[in-house]
Amino acid sequence: MDRGLARRLEARFEGALHGQARQRHDQTEIRIGAGDVIEVLRALNDEPELAFTMLVDLAGVDTGAEMQVVYHLWSATTSDWLRVIVEGLSRDDPRIASVTFLWPGAEWMERETYDMFGITFEGNRDLRRIYMPPDYTSFPLRKDFYLPDDAARSPGAGVRHVERTHSPVDAAPGVMRRTGA
Amino acid sequence: MATQTFAKGTHPSADDPHVLVEDDYAFYEPIPPYPPRTEREAEFYTLGDGEMFLNMGPQHPSTHGVLRVVLKLDGERVVDIDPVLGYLHRGVEKLVENADYHQTISQVDPLEYISSLFCEWAPVTAYEKLLDVEVPRRAEYIRVLSGELNRISSHALFMGWFALDLGGLTPILWSFIERDEIVEMLAALTGQRMLFNYFRIGGVNGDLNHEFLSRLGDWMSRAVGQVEANTKLLNENEIFVRRASGLGVVDQETAIRLCMTGANLRATGIPFDLRRTHPYSIYPELEFDIPTRSEGDSLARYLLRMEEVKQSLRIIDQCLDKMPDGPIMAKLPRLLRPRPGRAWAAVEGPRGVYGAYAISDGTDQPFRLKIHDPSFIHLQAVGALLPGNLLADTMAIMASLDPVMGGVDK
Numbered sequence: 163m164d165r166g167l168a169r170r171l172e173a174r175f176e177g178a179l180h181g182q183a184r185q186r187h188d189q190t191e192i193r194i195g196a197g198d199v200i201e202v203l204r205a206l207n208d209e210p211e212l213a214f215t216m217l218v219d220l221a222g223v224d225t226g227a228e229m230q231v232v233y234h235l236w237s238a239t240t241s242d243w244l245r246v247i248v249e250g251l252s253r254d255d256p257r258i259a260s261v262t263f264l265w266p267g268a269e270w271m272e273r274e275t276y277d278m279f280g281i282t283f284e285g286n287r288d289l290r291r292i293y294m295p296p297d298y299t300s301f302p303l304r305k306d307f308y309l310p311d312d313a314a315r316s317p318g319a320g321v322r323h324v325e326r327t328h329s330p331v332d333a334a335p336g337v338m339r340r341t342g343a
Numbered sequence: 344m345a346t347q348t349f350a351k352g353t354h355p356s357a358d359d360p361h362v363l364v365e366d367d368y369a370f371y372e373p374i375p376p377y378p379p380r381t382e383r384e385a386e387f388y389t390l391g392d393g394e395m396f397l398n399m400g401p402q403h404p405s406t407h408g409v410l411r412v413v414l415k416l417d418g419e420r421v422v423d424i425d426p427v428l429g430y431l432h433r434g435v436e437k438l439v440e441n442a443d444y445h446q447t448i449s450q451v452d453p454l455e456y457i458s459s460l461f462c463e464w465a466p467v468t469a470y471e472k473l474l475d476v477e478v479p480r481r482a483e484y485i486r487v488l489s490g491e492l493n494r495i496s497s498h499a500l501f502m503g504w505f506a507l508d509l510g511g512l513t514p515i516l517w518s519f520i521e522r523d524e525i526v527e528m529l530a531a532l533t534g535q536r537m538l539f540n541y542f543r544i545g546g547v548n549g550d551l552n553h554e555f556l557s558r559l560g561d562w563m564s565r566a567v568g569q570v571e572a573n574t575k576l577l578n579e580n581e582i583f584v585r586r587a588s589g590l591g592v593v594d595q596e597t598a599i600r601l602c603m604t605g606a607n608l609r610a611t612g613i614p615f616d617l618r619r620t621h622p623y624s625i626y627p628e629l630e631f632d633i634p635t636r637s638e639g640d641s642l643a644r645y646l647l648r649m650e651e652v653k654q655s656l657r658i659i660d661q662c663l664d665k666m667p668d669g670p671i672m673a674k675l676p677r678l679l680r681p682r683p684g685r686a687w688a689a690v691e692g693p694r695g696v697y698g699a700y701a702i703s704d705g706t707d708q709p710f711r712l713k714i715h716d717p718s719f720i721h722l723q724a725v726g727a728l729l730p731g732n733l734l735a736d737t738m739a740i741m742a743s744l745d746p747v748m749g750g751v752d753k
Contacts, residue, residue, distance in 0.1 A: 187472045219698050221713035267602030270723045288383035293429040
């Protein structure tokens with residue numbers, strides 16, 4: 163745990179941070195809003211005392227109440243992983259700036275996040291589905307997307323679907339509902 | 344290609360069981376049957392002067408899985424490529440949200456079927472951070488030992504594949520001898536040849552046994568010589584060396600900007616290896632080097648992986664030498680309920696950084712598990728390295744970056 167990094171980040175990004183930097187194990191976590199993404203990530207990448215030049219991962223998260231985009235960065239200046247959480251994206255129309263101008267390699271990671279969560283990355287030159295077929299209309303990793311056979315959450319209800327004689331009565335056509343919940 | 348299409352059941356010979364009717368969707372037209380969704384797609388699917396499309400895959404034998412690539416060609420030069428993914432997509436990240444913490448290990452296992460142990464290692468480490476578990480030292484040594492064996496078997500397969508994609512059949516037959524011996528000894532340890540399902544949260548599934556150790560000792564006594572003999576097959580082959588050198592060159596800055604990791608990044612001269620740059624497990628206690636090369640071409644990537652095999656042999660030697668006694672599992676309840684929190688863990692696999700980002704909401708199932716796979720990133724880099732090269736070099740460059748479609752498609 164690198165206490166100095168947390169202090170440096172808090173001093174540098176005073177206005178942008180939501181709350182203090184959190185630290186646990188070998189990770190330092192900061193939270194920012196969607197408007198500050200470009201400014202913060204550019205500073206993290208450019209400034210020699212930070213030098214987070216390696217974007218190791220980009221993940222989308224659906225908390226059920228809001229959407230988040232999470233960046234994991236690595237730098238030789240610290241022994242910690244840096245996790246930048248961009249929080250507060252609306253679930254109806256999540257929009258965030260693309261970081262492909264810094265890392266062209268983020269293009270596919272953003273495509274994947276768009277494909278799975280429907281988060282729009284403004285500035286990504288190729289934001290189309292990457293895994294799911296082009297005529298697919300859902301975003302599978304959203305929390306309101308249920309698996310048809312949700313066996314693990316509802317033992318008995320989902321396991322022996324072969325023996326079930328009727329589909330759940332309240333299921334609207336085309337909507338897959340979690341059974342037994 | 345203009346094909347006449349028929350609705351299902353309306354083909355003249357639909358009722359004749361002796362006539363094989365190919366459905367219209369069996370043909371892969373390079374141009375998609377829908378309007379372009381992005382500017383980049385519109386630009387790609389617009390032909391310039393003298394250009395043509397060529398569809399490759401998804402059943403092409405050297406795509407290392409099920410990958411479809413649309414190539415835009417000018418004569419025999421590749422102008423641009425558009426990889427089409429998803430043929431192997433299994434939705435693992437959704438499945439693990441509906442499985443408890445122990446079950447997720449077997450779910451993430453088949454992602455990267457060439458080096459499964461690293462696929463397990465990253466999420467298991469992330470869960471251990473969520474739970475604040477200390478893994479027993481013997482378990483860590485066994486993890487490193489089996490992981491390095493897995494790394495060697497993966498690199499052995501890479502060597503064979505790479506030569507095969509350049510047109511040489513012999514190396515894959517030789518490298519499979521070593522790979523087969525390693526997967527057999529790992530089968531003695533874990534019970535499986537490919538999808539090991541061996542690591543557990545807080546340790547490993549089984550202790551070292553006699554068959555594993557005797558096989559390993561037998562193999563280690565001749566491993567260095569065998570590796571030398573196998574690599575000599577290619578390293579001193581003039582056709583291979585001249586074909587692979589200068590092919591798909593990537594420089595340091597481009598490699599970092601393309602988010603590349605692993606041997607592909609180290610081949611450009613950056614000594615980035617998580618085992619040293621962000622030490623985990625017991626790697627700080629072991630002696631080994633991080634080989635780098637400066638050329639950044641296909642040959643450098645190949646030679647670097649062969650160097651890594653030798654370093655892995657050193658690590659295995661030390662693991663066997665220092666292997667401590669003790670338990671192989673930490674004491675944990677059967678049903679795990681980590682307190683709410685987030686954890687990220689990354690390990691250095693044979694292809695680069697394998698990461699896992701786990702979020703717990705306090706229940707017995709992960710709220711979210713993001714798997715980061717290096718193959719996904721490196722396949723993307725093919726698009727940046729390929730333009731300007733010959734059609735025949737497509738597979739050579741792709742093979743030198745060593746993506747595995749199981750990891751790409753999650």
